[in-house]
Amino acid sequence: MKNCLKALRAEQDWTQAQLAKKLKVSRQTVNAIETEKYDPGLPLAFKIARLFRLHVEDIFECDDH
Amino acid sequence: MASAERLSDCPSHYRMAWPVIILQLAWFASVVVSRQWFNQGIVPPGMYSWMVAIVPVILAPFVLRAYVGYFRALDELWVTIYLRALAFSFGVSVLFLFIYPILELSGAPKLDAFAYAAFSVSVFCGAAFYCARRYS
Numbered sequence: 001m002k003n004c005l006k007a008l009r010a011e012q013d014w015t016q017a018q019l020a021k022k023l024k025v026s027r028q029t030v031n032a033i034e035t036e037k038y039d040p041g042l043p044l045a046f047k048i049a050r051l052f053r054l055h056v057e058d059i060f061e062c063d064d065h
Numbered sequence: 066m067a068s069a070e071r072l073s074d075c076p077s078h079y080r081m082a083w084p085v086i087i088l089q090l091a092w093f094a095s096v097v098v099s100r101q102w103f104n105q106g107i108v109p110p111g112m113y114s115w116m117v118a119i120v121p122v123i124l125a126p127f128v129l130r131a132y133v134g135y136f137r138a139l140d141e142l143w144v145t146i147y148l149r150a151l152a153f154s155f156g157v158s159v160l161f162l163f164i165y166p167i168l169e170l171s172g173a174p175k176l177d178a179f180a181y182a183a184f185s186v187s188v189f190c191g192a193a194f195y196c197a198r199r200y201s
Contacts, residue, residue: 025140026078032142032200041141 002061006034008052023047078143085135092124100179146196154189 009019009030016034020027025044032038033048039060040048049056099117102108108117136147161184169175176184 026143028078028197028201029140029142037200038142038145044141 001039002036003033003059005030005048005059008054008059009034012052022051078139081135081138085131088124088128088131092121092128095121095124142200146200147193149196150189150193153192154185157188157192158185 009016014022016030017027020030023030023044029038029040029044033040045056045060049059052059099121102117103114108114136144139147158181162181165173165176165181
């Protein structure tokens with residue numbers, strides 16, 4: 001699944017560790033999502049969307065469509 | 066101030082893992098030592114043998130509690146990594162458990178239950194390491 005988390009994080013000038021702290025996940029999780037090696041579950045996806053005041057589909061884009 | 070934020074509040078898999086690993090190693094050491102003592106006949110029968118045997122038993126619930134607590138504190142990526150590693154190591158262990166006795170009949174060295182358990186744990190650790198590298 002494609003996502004623009006890295007760009008959104010860069011806009012806020014946050015490090016991966018700072019974003020991880022805000023999301024209460026490990027830095028490895030943020031890195032894995034940004035590099036599209038891992039697709040987050042719904043609760044974490046909504047948490048990310050809420051943090052950036054966006055909709056989930058604004059951040060994550062399914063490859064199938 | 067962002068710089069003043071304590072990044073240590075960010076959940077770290079490695080930081081949380083160390084107390085569990087140390088407790089597990091302590092338990093494992095108690096198992097190995099008590100087995101060795103029994104096998105070498107160092108422990109006199111009666112009350113003393115029970116005292117040696119009970120140490121790993123007493124430690125076991127603490128190890129389990131620490132492990133479950135650690136697992137609950139993990140975030141979803143690390144839960145995924147460990148579940149994949151568990152699924153893989155379970156499958157490999159079951160296959161090994163059925164296949165190796167046939168090899169023993171052909172002359173391979175005999176293994177006891179302790180060796181099978183050590184094999185399962187080793188496969189789990191290897192699988193977890195491999196999965197963690199895939200996501201990093």
